Amino acid sequence: MTDDAIRSPARQKTGKRNAKHARGHTMIMETLLDTIPNPVFYKDCEGRYQGCNIAFAEQILGLPKSSIIGCTLFDLPQAIPGHLADVYAQQDAAMLEDAGTQFYESEVQCADGIRRHFFFNKATFMDTNGQPAGIVGVMLDITERKHAEEALRKSEERFRRFFEDVALGIFQSTEDGVILNVNPAFAQMFGYAAPQDLLAAVGNDAAALYVDPMSRTHIIRLITTSEAPIKTETRFRRRDGSSFTGDFHAWKVKDRKDRFLYLEGFIDDITERKQFEESLRESENRLRFLSSKLLVAQEEERRRISLELHDDLGQDLAALKLQMLTMAKRLEKNQTKLKKECQSALAFIDRLIDTTRRISRALSPTVIQDLKLCGTIRWMVRDFQKYAAIDTTLEMDDIDALFSYDQQIIIYRILQEALHNVHKHARARSVALTVRRKMRDVQIQIRDDGRGFDIDHAMNRYVAERGLGLAALEERSHMLGGQLTITSQKKYGTCVALTIPISGREGEK
Structure with a gap:
């Protein structure tokens, strides 16, 4: 038997092993690929x-x-x-x-x-x-x-358009004053035709854009010590040297590791708004001056009418009463019917005299000089309860020495107007009036259980539409330097609260 014949079975066996190994290797490779x-x-x-x-x-x-x-x-x-x-x-x-x-x-x-x-x-x-x-x-x-890249591209495009088209002046700068980027509105706000013109002129000195360069130092301190965006009003200087007021908003920009990168924010030129606000304040002051003069004139006219009622009508009624008494005494005993008519006329005259006195006192509270403020308030409450037929309670501290005579009249008028509104509009069954003296002020509250009203709707209407009642309360409160608060809810009544700072001799002790 030759050597080849001897080796042939061994070769065949080895070939089979190699083929099997190759098939196994291929299966492993396919399994690996499929995973x-x-x-x-x-x-x-x-x-x-x-x-x-x-x-x-x-x-x-x-x-x-x-x-x-x-x-x-x-x-x-x-x-x-x-x-x-x-x-x-x-x-x-x-x-x-x-x-x-x-x-x-x-x-x-x-x-x-x-x-x-x-x-x-x-x-x-x-x-x-x-x-x-x-x-x-x-x-x-x-x-x-x-898709994310496309969304980012669109977002960047939207931001670019916003950055270039928005009317707000947007900026990016370093903490030490290097301006990194601004939009066209920012450049135009400071008198430059384009952002590159501004960057070329003051790009390394952001403080030059401020009327007071120290303002930027203060703002940087606010930004760097705050985690939230800051907002402040600041005066800025334009290229031509003129100035404007800006509403300044800014915040810190950080990387993912919370490391500070730069400052970012925007400026809104509010010069026109500030001028309008100043004009509005001046107009309001003029209106308040005219309003206070009107109230003073109204008080003087009330005093004049009160004196006429007291001196003229009051005296005439008193004389008429004396004449009726004289006539009644001269009647014969058998003139019973005339005597009854005289008694009826005398009773009517007495009611007229009482009404005249009440109206005279209401028009000009000269009774304050006699009864002081607290006594006058007590008289007013008793009189209100009598003619309005509304159950009224009064709790009051002594405040007679705290206010001047003119201030006392204003306080009286406020209470008078508030009670008049209750009688006229509230349909209340009861009213509670409290006057409390605190350390630095006097707190007055008139609370009723009436039908209430929509306070927001009432206060937002023009004065001509809502009447002079609320407007007079507000103006008189302002004349006292006080704060008037009115709260009301339909079906649950109304509360008028007035806080008046103490300015009298007692308040200064």
């Missing part, structure tokens, strides 16, 4: 697919692996359109010629009909002789990244 979530493929130098994973076969081409192996790009028209097959074939040929790698992005229509963006990473692999044997490729789905 990779990204599509993977490899082809020979003729462009025939020698292998791929499930992700490539099912997700990209929509074919079983067995239908792909051994085919070229042009053998799969149902999965790869002809024009794309031409492009891919040219790229593969170029790469095989240079024996290198390729990286590119491409949009691919996947098996589910959806077009997705992929990043291709392809490279040549060599045979045992070091010659190109084929191409292996890996595809990375970057669709979400592309």
